[in-house]
Amino acid sequence: MKKTFASDNYSGVHPEVMEALLKANTGHAASYGADEYTERAIAQFKVYFGNDIEVFFAYNGTGANVLGLSALSRSFNSIICSDLAHINVDESTAPEKFLGSKLITIPTKDGKIYPEEIQNKIQRVDDQHHPQANVISISQSTEYGTVYTIDEVKAIADVAKKNNLFFHMDGSRISNAAVSLGKDFASFTRDAGVDVLSFGGTKNGMMFGEAIIFFKPEPARYFKYIRKQGMQLHSKMRFISAQFEVLLSNDLWKRNASHSNRMAKLLEKELRSASVKITRPVDANGIFAILPSAIIPKLQKEHYFYVWDEKTFEVRLMCSFDTTEEEIKSFGATLRKLLK
Template sequence: MFFASDNAGIAHPAIMEALTRANTGYAMPYGADAIMDEVRAQIRDIFEAPEAAVYLVATGTAANSLALATYCQPYQTVFCSPVAHIHEDECNAPEFYSGGAKLTLVGDAPKMTPEALKAAIEGEETRGVHGPQRGPLSITQVTERGTVYSVAEIKALSEIAKSYGLPVHLDGARFANALEALGCTPAEMTWKSGVDVVSFGGTKNGCMGVEAVIFFDPEKAWEFELRRKRGAHLFSKHRYLSAQMQAYLQDDLWRDNARKANANCARLTAGLRDAGVTFLHDPQANIIFCAFPRASHQRLHDAGALYYVWSGSLEGDDPDELLEARLVCDWSISDEEIDRFIDLVKPA
């Protein structure tokens, strides 16, 4: 019963088979391998973006940080949600790779609103040389609280950013989960909605370790290449990144895995609702934030369940006190694990 993170599940067998196939003979290094040529064509086709510049890195932190650094000067600020992945989970890497650019947190909710974004943008460039200058907008999709921006919401935020001449970055570590939740196309969720660059995640959705960075306007491509190399994220044996991404895209594996993860989350959500669990946010993809009694948490931990207790302590005198939990489903969790978890949550 592992619900701690979709980072922790196994790599899909098709990914491992692709790595084995790639592990023969010789291949040109640094992204000049033949598999990468196919990956570029696949991604351009999927995103309906024939001119897009496509690059691979091994981690989401590198993808987000290098992409943002390409669009952000050291004296600028990145506008993002208070629970954006780049703020909560990346140890100031965007600030580091951009040479010191700061983050401006927009609003007080998991999803930004156009009104809050406009106010945050207007609040900068008010002190001349003494304050940060306006920089990119970064949208986390799926949000770190398990909610999803609609296509209309992304468009509305992008329109605000573009009205100030600011570029838009989409952190798509769970891109496929959001896409399946919305039922739209990759193009509709990105460049057709005003997104300039996207981190297209693979690691959380069945890959061993690979993320794509996609620039819909190739003007920034060369700068990104330089930053990737200077930042020590250009793989020499790049074919092992390429092979993962090729298999991930082949026959819509990326979408199939996301459908499974989202379906697993829906099954878990339904069971928890029946058990009377309180939800902190409406689960829309593969992440749940909820609260249930300490006694249930203790039963689950005694049975070996792994997940994050988000607030409160397992130790305490009141068995009925509600403790918050974060539960994340990946594609490989079985129905049996989900149902056993639900049974243990129910009052004894």
């Protein structure tokens, strides 16, 4: 299958990550995270986030989100998120099934949720007849490819603190957000008031693997049992850990995310040059645009992508660490030809 603009999940594995996997495949290593690769990977996370964090690895993003939220929420609680949140739209009903909690959604036009909207959803506190809000969850970058500023994250954290709620961040594309902001990871997570972070690796050059990071000790107290119950404890943990070790070393995470973000800006330029309407700010590695319905199937045959909104023909185009300028130019040329 030729490369597409469908998703950064479609991309392959970065060569440096593949090399790390091959090296980890030499000899035997202790299982379930009691290995030197896991020790070194956790040490790398502590370089970025501080020594007093707790880090756990999981297979995939849904597992990381659901398990992270499991440490924060009980079955009588509710979780406040945007109506586009991955936990609401793209994880089937995994959060509801495994948490038993209710998702309270806020309609969003830019992928973000804001303090006043969140406060309005915190209702009937201590009322036994009503689900009790206990967690605010945001995505960084958002499902629309927008990025919360540090001040925006801090403002949400203030609402969480005021109302004694936990603050969870889905960071499946956190590296793209960090590059967009030009800031270190801690500045818009731990230092901004986030309690639990899902740190994504798969969308940024890894084969598989996500990390759940706790910035406070109490929610992590029983997490090793929660992860086991949630079927996300990898017996050969070194094959997740070795990937994170190399991703966080020598700025590979930044090189990959910088490239995919830059490719998105080039693709935006191609679309604008063809007088295509861009519907969302291009903050990270995703572009949203309106295309004439008649050309979409023809364009998809050459450069596959997803239709985000079938009513408005808004499409989503995602760039990856391995997207090339030639592919961007080819897309632009095909688009202009079809628009004639």
